[in-house]
Amino acid sequence: MTIHDRTDFPFLRALLASPTPVVMEVKQRNAHGHELLGGRTPAAVVGAYESAGAPCVSVVTGRWFGGSNTLLRDVAKHTELPLLQKDFITRTQQIATARDLGASAVLLTAALLPASSLAKLVAQCLRTGLTPFVEITSEAELEAIPHASECVIAVNNKDISTRERDPGDLRRSVELLPAVRATGTPCPVSASGIADPATAARLLDAGFGGLLVGTSLLRTDSPARWLDAVTGARSGLAVR
Template structure:
C-alpha cells in the first residue's frame, strides 16, 4: 500500500469511532476575515503557516511545540492563516491543537487532515476551523463533490488539493474558489517544486486562487511559485524548524506576480 492508502485505512477507523461517540465540544467564537478575501487584497505572496509536529516522511519535526505560542509568532510576523495538522496517528496533532489556536489568534485557521466523511468537517468547524482541506487523491469524485458542498453549506472555505493534471481537472469541475497544488506526491512523499509550475499552466481562471504547498524552503522557491501565479504558500516544516521565524517570513513574502494566461495551441 502507498503511504496515502495506509493513512486512509486509519482514517476510516477513526471515522467509524467518531460516529459512535459523542463529539467533544470546544468553545470558539471568533469569525476572522475570510482567507480568500485577505489574500486577494495583498500585494505580497501570503503565507499559510503550519503547525506540524511530525510527518511520515520526516519523522519528528518539533514534537514539544506549544501550538498557541507558535501560532501567535506566526500571526505576529504576517501569516494570512494558520494551518493545524490535526491527524494524531501520522502527524502527532489533535483537534485540541486546532481549538487552542483558533481561540488564540484572529486569523483564519485551516484544519489540515485527511477528510473522508462529513463528521470530520463537523468536528473541524466545532473546533474553530474556518478552512478545510480536501485532498483529491484521497477521494472518489462523488465523495469530493459531496464533501465540498457540505463544507460550503456549513460556511467553511475549502482548499481542493491536487498533485497532477487529472486531479486538477477533477477539482476544477467543482468550480472551486481555491486550489492547493501540492508539490509532494502523497503516494511516495517525494517532493518536486516543478509540480506547481507544471499544473499552474492549466489554471486559466484568474478567479481561482491557487496556493503552492510543500517543499518551500528558500526565497527562490517563493519566487518560483509567485512566477507561476501562486498567491499564497503553505509552509510547514521550514517554519517549524526555523530558529528565526521573522527572518523566514521575510524571505518568503515576495511580491505577487500576475498569472500569465496560457492559451491552448
C-alpha cells in the same frame, strides 16, 4: 449552486488580501517522525506566525504527523487568524466538526476521493461557510473539482503514496499551474516541499496566489525574517 460572496469565507479572503500569502503550518512531526515544535507550545508558534504577518494558519491534525483535533482546538483558542484543518476528510460530519473546532477551511485530497464524494464534500463546505482547500497532484484530478471558482486549489509537491517522505518535486507545481488557473480558482496554491524563501519567491513570481509552508518555517529561528526574505527575493533586495 450559487457562487458565494468571498467575504463570507475568511480563509480565502485573508489569503487573497495578503501581500505575502504564505499559509504557515503548525504540525507536531514531519513525515519521518521527527519533532518539529522543539519544546514550543502551539500558542508560541502561532504567536510568532502572527508577528510575522501570516494571513492564515494550517493545523495538521492527521495522525501521520502526530496531530489531533485537540491541536486544532488549542490553536483556535490562541489566534483569530483563519485556520485550515489538514487531515483526511472523507465524511460530511468531519466538516461540521472542523467548523466547531474553529477551522475556516478544510483540506480535501482529490487523489483519495471518488468524484461523487469530492463533489458532496465541496458542496458541504460551501454550505457550512468553510473554504474547500482541494489538493491535487495531477491535471486529471482537476476534472473532478466542482465549483472551482469558490475553492482554493493546491498542488501538492509531495507524494502522498509514500506518506510525503520524499523531498518534493516543485516542477509539478510549475507544470500544473496553467491548468489550475484555467479552472477559475481565485487562489492557486503550491503546497509542501518549499524549503527556503528564494524558492517561495520564485513560485509567487511564477503566478501562484499562495503557498503552504510547514517544516521550513518550523525550523527557522524567525518566521518574520523568513517572510522578509521572500519579499526581498521578489524585489531583488538583500535582507539582513
